Amino acid sequence: MFKKHALIALCFFVFIVVSCGKIKHEEKSKIEVMTKNGEITSIHDNRKISGIYPHLTTYAHGRIDGTYGFGNECGIGALAVWNNKLYMLNYAAHQPKGSEHKLYIVDEDMNMQIFEGSIGGTPAARMVHQESNQLFIGPYAIDSIGQVRVIPYTDMEGRLTAIGRHLKDPENMVYYYDMEGMLYEVNVHTLEVNKLFHDPLPGWHGKGGYTSQGRFVVSNNGEHASEGRVTHDDDNWESEHYKWMDSWKIEKDNVFGPENLGILAEFDGDNFKVVERRQYTDVTTKHGIYAIPNDQSPLWAMGWDNKSVRLKVLDQGEWYTYLLPKATYNNDPPHGWFTEWPRIRSVGNGKMMMDMHGMFFDFPETFSAANTAGIKPMGSHLRYIPDFVNWNGQIVLATDETSIHGNPLSGQPQSNLWFGSYEQLSNWGPASGYGAIWLKEEVSANKPSDQFLISGFHNRMVHFKNHTDKPVKITMEIDKNGDNNWIKLKDIDLEAGNYKYYIFDTSLKAEWLRLIPETSLKVTASVHLTDSNLKDASEGKELFSALADIDYSGKVNHAKLYTNKTNFNLSVYNGTIENGQFNKTNELEFTKFNFNFIENITDSNSVKALKMKNIWSEDEASIILNAKNYRLRLPKGNGNYSEIMPSGTARVVREIESERELANIGGTFYELPLFKVGQEPRYKMMRPVSTHGKQISEFNTWNGLLVLSGVKKEAKASENVYVSEDGEASLWFGGIDDIWSFGKPIGEGGPWKNSKVKANELSDMYLMTGYDKKALTLKVDKDAEITLLIHINHYLDEPVEYKTFSLKAGETFEHKFPDGFSAHWIQLKTNKDCTATAWFVYE
Incomplete structure (x- = not known):
């Protein structure tokens, strides 16, 4: 009898059939969950909302009851297609010795299995080793029939971020690189580990690694002592912040300074060489994770500094530099924590895509120092995307959606995938970006600047500022075809201390811009590249029809939301807004597995959702944003929001992607870059996303979805709208990048x-x-x-x-x-x- 009960406990099977209102194509959602010893081992469902399958949500654990234990982050760090399946793993914030995070395997029918031998940690590395026909992903080695072997953290401690082909014994060994800078070699047959170096390079937060042209190129994207750079106080960097520098395997001259952050470096099998002290992330070639023997392809590395995104290219042993704009400044902080892990990867049909600083770019696999044509902006996004891949004819985006770093409104971290087309990605945010070629810096006479991408943007302009007391002439040159044939476009004459701007003709065809000063001077050349094809509000009219407009006079279901800690559900404090107040009417939970409303809230932590901080007010002139040490003014949207939804009734600021905050102010959504979790956002770097003109009283990310409240009581259930049986509660569900479809900011x-x-x-x-x-x-x-x-x-x-x-x-x-x-x-x-x-x- 005991054995029988033990067997039942070992393989408990949950089968749930849920009727959830009018679903697209009149389908009924059917969810199947397999468990073992209280842990989920597999899950299947057919529910899909805005490209998201909620059942594929990953957590910092796998318990069927949803109780959260430890781990304040849960991004999906790596994707790989292998054995016709999608392999993915999620990561903790800082767990070099492992955690409860998992290795997941998804088949073409969206059945997701969780590998029972998962050891978690903070991995994002992946590479296919051709000779042994194995996928190495994080600490796992997976053969051609799907058998998984594990490299324990007792053998290879670290936050594994890159895997590369070995320089001396590539048939039998691979390199592993980790966030702390450790470099290992691993035998692909025995999985025996040998640590080569513990901390050979300056910088912190190791990211990319790739072998090409006879060298293993590695990167890191931050500094351990990040605050020193912010104040530009570099007097004590060496003595106070680099006490471990004795382990470095490089020349230490010119290593320190406020702009020397992160690193791009080469390893020849014996020695290291610094390429550049800047913040870098992905390093790859056109072969990507399917690394080939003796790869001589141009190698690409993505990074950034204050001025711009930096693209370094290693071509026939020489390095070249190209500058690109930033769509967002979320990624900028010198610690590098908010940039995990932008990539350049194939997206099928002969296309490659680059994702950096919130912008998707077409990226040609032919890109080299001799042929620099073809990089084009696709559009911007709000999602935090650590990896992406083409699988089964779709682009799959991994995300880092909900963390609990300084985020009191979510009880446990969680992330999911997005499935869709290349064309959909181009239809999210605008192709608008900003940067600088020079930024109040000393430049030398007749020395050409680095080249800056201007191809593919509708509106292009440069702001020039002469910071000296003498006149100067700057020549603008363009490379029309990406073949290094530079021609003069125009001379800009700047008087002493003078400012001028130049707007390019929209008909101009050119790939790159560079500048040449006639004399040495201190100068700024700031580039603004903006989209003229911004969305009209009509694009999202049907998608958001259930949400009440600001002037809607009917009854509206409002709510305050909390992502539960004690289970997988969403706490919903349902209510109305009347007489300038939010009035709670009942307490509900919206369930993960059933996707319906049930009575009572079981997570006592959820009361935090009822507390709201307001940062804005309104006068006759504008909306006033009150920061800690300054104030800013914003445009008023359509409608008088302070009358309809006064202070304290609607959520203003909330983290909606890991370490990324969104503000809902006066009917417009704004993205708010952070410098450090728990600190006030960098409001001066904010950008408007869309003007919604709705009575949106709450927004949240849960189960991989964006959740909005402010639904008209009369709204019917649909793919995006879920309504309680009595009609007293309703919520809108979609994807975070759906909100661009509200229409351009006005x-x-x-x-x-x-x-x-x-x-x-x-x-x-x-x-x-x-x-x-x-x-x-x-x-x-x-x-x-x-x-x-x-x-x-x-x-x-x-x-x-x-x-x-x-x-x-x-x-x-x-x-x-x-x-x-x-x-x-x-x-x-x-x-x-x-x-x-x-x-x-x-x-």
């Missing part, structure tokens, strides 16, 4: 509206980043001059003078900005005390 307002201003006193900063058509109306009550200043780069502290307008008392003056004009923030000042209005309209 709004109006300004720093002044009939405001009393003092002479030469700068106004508050007012947002301009990410808006499309821009116009300004000025009015003063006495003759005066108004100077408009613009912020052209996030790392340039002071604004530049755009233009001074002479106004007559009572006159209304209108200024339309040129098509394609872009700046981050604006400020104004007058030459006299007066009452003034400065009104910006963004359409």
